[in-house]
Amino acid sequence: MNGTKNWIAPLMGAVALLCATGTAVAASGSSRWLSQDKPIPASRSIDGRGSSDVHLAARILRTHNDERLRLRLQPLKWNTHLEREAQDWARHLSRKGMLQHASQKGRNQTGENLWIGTAGHWPVETMVGMFIAEKKHYRHAHFPDISKTGNWADVGHYSQVVWRDTQEVGCAVATAAGNDVLVCRYWPAGNVWGQKAY
Numbered sequence: 001m002n003g004t005k006n007w008i009a010p011l012m013g014a015v016a017l018l019c020a021t022g023t024a025v026a027a028s029g030s031s032r033w034l035s036q037d038k039p040i041p042a043s044r045s046i047d048g049r050g051s052s053d054v055h056l057a058a059r060i061l062r063t064h065n066d067e068r069l070r071l072r073l074q075p076l077k078w079n080t081h082l083e084r085e086a087q088d089w090a091r092h093l094s095r096k097g098m099l100q101h102a103s104q105k106g107r108n109q110t111g112e113n114l115w116i117g118t119a120g121h122w123p124v125e126t127m128v129g130m131f132i133a134e135k136k137h138y139r140h141a142h143f144p145d146i147s148k149t150g151n152w153a154d155v156g157h158y159s160q161v162v163w164r165d166t167q168e169v170g171c172a173v174a175t176a177a178g179n180d181v182l183v184c185r186y187w188p189a190g191n192v193w194g195q196k197a198y
Contacts, residue, residue: 017115018099057078057171060124064076068161068162071162071198073198074164076167076186079169082170082171083170083171083172083185085170086171087174087183091176093181094116094174097176099181101114110186110189111191115181119180120180127182131184132158134155135155140196140197141196142194143191146197163190163197164196164197165190166190169184169185169186170184171183171184
């Protein structure tokens with residue numbers, strides 16, 4: 001029931017890869033909300049590099065929710081617990097210089113979208129936008145039969161972003177070894193066997 005999808009997207013010498021999960025279960029997490037209408041407290045560092053880009057989480061959330069609102073789905077709320085877990089895993093992956101999903105136990109059974117690309121070349125809107133761009137292959141059917149290509153992993157990032165039952169997201173970006181790594185964690189997890197995304 002789990003699968004991954006990697007693909008490469010070049011842009012002016014920069015490279016990016018994606019990886020998505022599918023799951024049959026979901027788990028809960030503790031939350032502190034971030035709404036699109038309210039700024040993130042200025043004291044928070046959220047970009048994994050120790051800078052004070054306090055708008056990064058809002059930009060990631062907005063990119064997710066713009067697509068959800070286009071489909072008339074409830075917007076996601078920001079979960080700082082998921083953000084911290086995503087930050088730990090993003091740091092681990094950026095040091096390794098590769099994408100690898102955390103085990104279901106290691107990510108508390110949450111959904112997970114991964115992205116890696118050449119450091120400093122990709123705004124977060126483009127990173128998340130690459131998840132959303134998979135909609136060109138999306139077929140509205142029961143998981144895993146959701147891709148026009150016949151491989152659910154070709155649309156697994158997109159379906160997680162728009163999964164109706166998902167309520168919360170937490171993401172983080174880390175940089176090491178010439179790579180930016182984005183990890184997004186979703187609760188409840190999407191890509192649930194036998195269900196439709198929305």
